[in-house]
Structure formats: C-alpha cells, structure tokens
Amino acid sequence: MRDRKKAAEAAKNLVAQMTLEERASQLRFDAPGIPRLGIPAYNWWNEALHGVARAGVATSFPQAVGMAAAFDEELLEEVGAAVAAEGRAKYNAFAAHGDRDIYKGLTFWSPNVNIFRDPRWGRGHETYGEDPYLTSRLGVAYVKGLQGDGEHLKAAACAKHFAVHSGPEGVRHEFDARVGKKDLYETYLPAFEACVKEGEVEAVMGAYNRTNGEPCCGSNTLIRDILRKDWNFAGHFVSDCWAISDFHERHCVTKTPEESAAMALKAGCDVNCGVTYLHLLKAYEQGMVTEEEITQAAERLFTTRFLLGCFEKTAYDEIPYETVECAEHLKLAQKMAREGMVLLKNDGILPLKKDGVKTIGVIGPNADNRTALIGNYHGTSSRYITVLEGIQDAAGEDVRVLYSQGCHLFKDRVEGLGMRQDRISEALTVAEHSDVVVLCLGLDETLEGEEGDTGNSYASGDKQDLNLPEVQRELLEAVAGCKKPVILCMMTGSAVDLCYADAHVNAILQTWYPGARGGKAVADILFGACSPSGKLPVTFYKDLEGFPAFEDYSMKGRTYRYLEKEPLYPFGYGLTYGDVSVEEACLPAAVREGEAFVVEATAVNRGTCGTDEVIQVYVKPEESAHAVRNHSLCAFARVRLEAGESRKVALRVPAEALTVVDGEGRRFVEGRRFTLYVGTGQPDERSRTLLGHGCVKIAVEL
16 A cells, blocks of 8 residues: 655655745646756646546546446446546656646546535536435545555545535635535535545545635635544645635635635645635745745645655556557446436337337437537547447448437527528428437537536526427427337436426437447447446436525435425436346344444346346434435445346445434434335335336334
8 A cells, every 4th residue: 555654754855855935836736847856847737527638538438427327336446447547648658758738647636526416507417416425435436446556646536626516606706605514514525524534535626615604725614624633634635726816806705815825725725726826925924824834735745746656666657658548448438338328218119129120310419419428527539429320330231320400409590591490390301201219409518517618608507497408399399299209318417307208208318428439338228239227316306396596505305315396207216128126135134333234135137138237225214303304325236137037135334324414513323213225216106106116125223
C-alpha cells in the first residue's frame, strides 16, 4: 500500500526549500514550475466522469447516471481502472513532449457523488442517482478503480461537490442551500464519508453555493469540522472553478479578494481553481493568513504529487499510448452500456426477430445525434456509432432501414426557411412504410448540463419541467398514431414525463447517454444479442404537481425514500427478457447490533431467456419515529441466471442499515424490530404491478 507518511515527509522537505512566494504559487490550479528545485509546472484540473475528458481521444464510457443504472460495483471499479490507465498513458505521452497543459495531469475531478434529489437539475446525469447508499457504493468503487492499490496512486480521484449541491444551476453562485441536520447526515453526506473513509479518496472539491450560510469552499463546518476533524481526511481540498471569487462578488460574505482568499485557505481549501489565490500574498501582508497556513496547503498538495510518483519512477511510467481506446477498453465500455440500459416497458415486441421484420423505420432527432451519445465532460472518440448506425449494422442485408430525423431536437423546424415541423411528414411516411418503428427522442448536453456549458440559456442547464421539447412531443403523438408497432429509445440523463409514451407505445428503452459507440449496445438489446438488465437509479415521476420547490433542499416528498405519490417508474425498476423473481430469502445467522450481516436469497428465472438481474434488499425500521418515510436500499447484487436456472445469492448488509438519523444529525439504532424486503425491485405497489411479482419479507429482531 501507499505510504502517506513517507510522501508527507518528502513534501515537507521539498516545500521547506521554497520561498513563501513559491509556496503560494503552488496553490493555484495552474501551478508554475520551480526550475531551481526541479519542479515542473503542474495543472491540477482534469476531468474523468466517464472517461478521460477534454484532452483528445479516449474511450468514451456511458455518462455516470447510465453507469449507475448497472448497479454493478465491480464493473464500475474496472471502468475506473481503465480510465486511470488511459490517463497515465496520455500523461506519459504529453509529459514526454513537455506538455503540462490543462486536462493533462493525473488529478481527476471525479466522481460527482452529489445526490440527484430533483429531476430538474441539469447536472444530475453526472451523478450516480438519488440514493445515498447506491451513490456511496458506486462512488467508492470508482475511486478505488481510479486510484488503484499500487505503491503509487494510479491517479488521484476527487469526490465533488462538497456538499449539499444539486441546483438550481442559474443561481448557484449566490444560492444558500438551507438544510437540516437530519437531511445533511442522512442524505447529503454519506457518499462523501464513504469515499473518504473507505475509498481513501485523495481529493475533495467544494461546491459553488453556500450551505446554511457558509460558502462551501470556505466552510469551517464542512471542511475543517466534518471533513478533516470528524472523518480524518488527509488529502487535499480544491475549490470549484472561480467559486472563491463568488465569496465577495456574488455571496457578498467578504468584501475583497484578499478576504475571500483568506477565508478559503483558513477553512482548509488547498488549491484554488480560479485566480483569487493570486491575492494570497497580499492577504498575508495584511495579516489575514499566516505563513504556516500557506505552507500547510503546499505540503498537502506536494504530498499528493509524491503519492502519484511525480518525482520518481513508478510502475505506471511504461503504460504505452496504445492503451488509449484499446480493444479491451472499448469492449468494457460496451458491456457497461448494455448493463446500464433500462427496459421500462415491453408488451412482447422485444427482442426484435429479424426474420419477422422486413423494414425498420428509425425516426427522431436523437437517432443519428452524436452529441446524445456522450453526455458532458467527455473525451473524443475515434469512432461514433449512433442508434441509427447500430441498427443498420445489426439489421443485416435482408432488412431495410428507413430513416427520418422527424424534427429538430428543440427548434420548431430543421431548415431555417422551412415551415414549422418541416420533417414530420417524412417521419410519418417512414412509419407508414415500416413494419416497426424505433423512435429516438430525448435530450443531450446542450439541453441539460452545467450552467455556462449548455445551449439551454433560458434555464442555465436545468430543465424547467419534465416535458420533452414541444416538437418532440408532437412527433411522438404523430408516430404513435400511425398504428405501427413503436419502440421508444429515450436518450436522456434524467427523468422525463413518459406518461403518454407508457400508454401509447409498445416498448420503452431508457438508454441514457450511452457513450460514443453506444448505438451498438442499443442494437444489441433491441435484437436480443443480450438481455436488458439495468435498474433506474432515479425515480421517474408522473408529474411535478405538488413537488417541492427546486430551491427547497428538504427531502420531504423527494426520491423514493420520501415519496408521497405513486411514481410512473420507481427507483430500482427495470425489466429483462427473462422472468426473474426472488422465491426465498433468509438470515443464515442472528443479526447483532453494530455488525454487518448476510441475507441469503434464492432467485429463479422462470423465463425462456437467460439474463442478468439485480437482486435488491430494502430495510424499514418498524419502531422509530426518525426512520425515512418509506424504506431504504441497503444491499444489491448483480447475478446471471439462464432460462430455468435457480441460484442462491448472498448479499452483505452493512451495520448502518439498521440505524436512523435524528434531527440533530445523530446516527443510532432505535427500536428492535425491522423489516427487510428482498426482490428485483422496491417493495412498493407500483413496482409489484410493473414487475409482476413482489419482494420476500424478512422480519428482523435485535
């Protein structure tokens, strides 16, 4: 394992040789070189949410929410390891040419473990969904994959955005997220805590907003008290980009750049993504910060660089450039894309039988849209396979594939001089001449994403509601009215209103943003080369009527744990081409307070098709007023079952599953009786109706 003590000592010795000016210069994200000490320039800013981003060619994995839908910790760790390997290969090549530019270092500002609490948030597709337990498990897996377990860090991961951050994007630079201690410790902090304590994540990034009055990148409560004191975080803390300048310009909690720099540094922010730390020496001269505080931050940053092996030979120095987008990684990306796609409806039309179909109509603005494949914070692929191309490749020579864009993604016409909906007659013609229609609708990163990065200027990257753009809704109704079988491929990174589709099309496949070659994975599922097996990591609501305000950070009425209305498609739901249910479940040993325990479940596939399935365990305390309104996910396992096969699965439930959190943020066990629910979805009535079977109940008494 890595020796942090040794790295910290080396960092201390190196920093001691620097002048105060040199130490302060190293707290910038674009740290300059110090030639006299043999220190090259280093840019801390790199991105890797689902592949190495923004530095040229790299394997393009599905966007984070699509990977979350696989409910597969082991596979996600493999993805993290592949991303780190490509990051090392690119770093080695760039450094050999003296290229120390942005997006070319080894410090990846990933994963995003914020909770996707509101479906309107534009950046929600960067996360692992709405559940703290799922996000914790997947966040830890990705961190471990990125960082590796060698003598040096393979790459340095960063858990972001700490904390209580999930929109609205348009006001994030001045917004104060007010949150009670129960929601803070029950929902918003667990994934960060797991990444720190279990994943040993090397970095944590602060959020733009304030939390309960304190700017997150200068919060004594979050950084000093919780992160460093309570959790013993030993790595470095980085601000979000230009967030520290918001202290005086937008939050107005300070008056000058010097005051803002001092507030952040004294709270424990080590590196500034932005320019405010250029004022650190003035802050020092004015007595706002001490030499010791500047030195401590520099030592933390050089500890990370020593852990990465930046000043010595490492086992990763010989990773060749050919690792980038290699066949093994492309295969891994396809596997992840297939596992993450969620079949929401199927009346039996899927999988398609080639011998029964002569003509397939592929229609929609996302059918041949490369942007809809890749999500945001993406790299460049040497090849893209859209859904249209995937279907064309898979259909074979005997099946004719007709195509129409159908409509623009959001504008009311495709051609500027055309009339409104100038492609809809072509779409209807294609449908009329087809045996089956694959309709590809949805969004892309130009409509949902980060403030400042999207074309969605009217909502700063957020969605105003759950509706698809009006032109797409009209296309859906028109195509559904042609009386031809319709399969809807929905390409979004978040929940949208699918009520009309649920009632009027034959099948719905949620593909997310499946990666640059994701069209092949879509075709594999449509034609039955594999069975869909993804599960929703977010709730798909019927509508937002009565839903809490976007700015309200209370969990009441939000996500499956606190939902008060029936959803359209519940968290944890997803169909397969098999028919898997949990027939039996038991506890092989007594459950003891404060100890993890095992649930044994017997799963049976009574269908005619082999498939992967995700077995899920939910818990509900029966004697606590502090329990969540409904129930909480506490274990899951992906299992392969061939047709007719029965298999026993062991699922480990952590001791924390039996705890509750009170209004003061204290976590403890209250009551002696609990109920566990074991199945292929939630124990709610809507899941039972959609899946055709429910969960097995286990009564637990301490």
